[in-house]
Amino acid sequence: MLYDSRDSKYFPTQGIYFNSDFHWHLLSSRDDFNPFSVAKGSLGYIFSPAPKLALTISSEAGFRIGSRQNNIFDFFLGGYGNDFINNFTSFYGYEFISLSGDSYTKGLLELDYQFTGKNHLILSANVANVENELFEGGDWLKWPEYSGYAIGYGLETFLGSVEVKYSISPEIKESQWYFSLGFWF
Numbered sequence: 605m606l607y608d609s610r611d612s613k614y615f616p617t618q619g620i621y622f623n624s625d626f627h628w629h630l631l632s633s634r635d636d637f638n639p640f641s642v643a644k645g646s647l648g649y650i651f652s653p654a655p656k657l658a659l660t661i662s663s664e665a666g667f668r669i670g671s672r673q674n675n676i677f678d679f680f681l682g683g684y685g686n687d688f689i690n691n692f693t694s695f696y697g698y699e700f701i702s703l704s705g706d707s708y709t710k711g712l713l714e715l716d717y718q719f720t721g722k723n724h725l726i727l728s729a730n731v732a733n734v735e736n737e738l739f740e741g742g743d744w745l746k747w748p749e750y751s752g753y754a755i756g757y758g759l760e761t762f763l764g765s766v767e768v769k770y771s772i773s774p775e776i777k778e779s780q781w782y783f784s785l786g787f788w789f
Contacts, residue, residue: 605622605623605624606622606623606624607620607621607622607623608620608621608622608623609621610650614758614760614764614765614767615658615716615718615724615758615760615765616650616658616660617650617651617652617658617716618650618651618652618658619649619650620647620648620649620650621646621647621648621649621650621662622645622646622647622648623645623646624643624644624645624646625642625643625644625645626641626642626643627641627642627643627677628641629641629642629677636673637671637673638670638671638673639670639671640668640669640670640671640672640677641668641669641670642666642667642668642669642677642691643666643667643668643669644664644665644666644667644679644691645664645665645666646662646663646664647662647663647664648660648661648662648663648712649661649662656717656718656719657715657716657717657718658715658716658718659713659714659715659716660712660713660714660715660716661712661713662711662712662714663709663710663711663712664693664708664709664710665707665708665709665710665744666679666691666693666707666708667706667707667708667738667739668706668707672706672736675704675706677690677691677706678691678704678705678706679691679693679704679705679706679707679708679734680692680693680701680703680704681693681694681695681698681701681702681703681704681708681710681732681734681750682694682695682698682699682700682701682702682703683695683698683699683700683701683780683782684696684754684769684771684782684784685784693708693710695710695730695732695750695752696728696729696730696752696753696754696769696771696773696780696782697730697750697751697752697753697754697771697772697773697775697776697780698750698752698773698776698780699780703732703734703750704734705734705735705736705738706736706737706738707734707735707736707737707738707739707744708732708733708734708735708738709732709733709738709744709748710730710731710732711730711731711732711748712728712729712730713728713729713730714726714727714728714729715727715728716758722759722760722761723757723758723759724757724758724759724760725755725756725757726754726755726756726757726758726767726769727753727754727755728753728754728755728756728769728771729751729752729753729754730751730752730753731748731750731751732748732749732750732751733746733748733749733750734749734750735749749775750773750775751773751774751775752771752772752773753771753772753773754769754770754771754772754782755769755770755771756768756769756770756782757769761786763785763786763787764785764786764787765784765786765787766784766785766786767782767783767784768781768782768783769781769782769783769784770782
């Protein structure tokens, strides 16, 4: 299920975003297969508290129900991007797919200031809990274990957005650079 009323995919100033996904893996050609399901969802709200300023507040979660024989359908967090496939999710401060587990929660707060023309200064903060069986013991309510912060520059072009972001995570005390050029398909 998808609902998207944002006024822009890359640099929105208003709107609501909701996306949910459920996959039920019932059968396989393997004899030792046990059925399982994967569910995930995200919800975001974007508004402009002042001219040329947009604030995004979003959260997302995912979990697996049933067999845990295979971790191929785990959730992988890290890196930056917009159209990840399967269970890959962007997460500032960490390398691509460096966090994984069969369940996760994530929160994001992002401030976008359009300082001139189509130029944007973006400040971001995200937090997450990622582990196996996160929702089964009530651990998903604990203080987030992982966090990351980013500052970036974005430019709207006829080829899509061009973005450069510098991020850091206090837990691993390492920084990452992310580059995004053009439309995501």
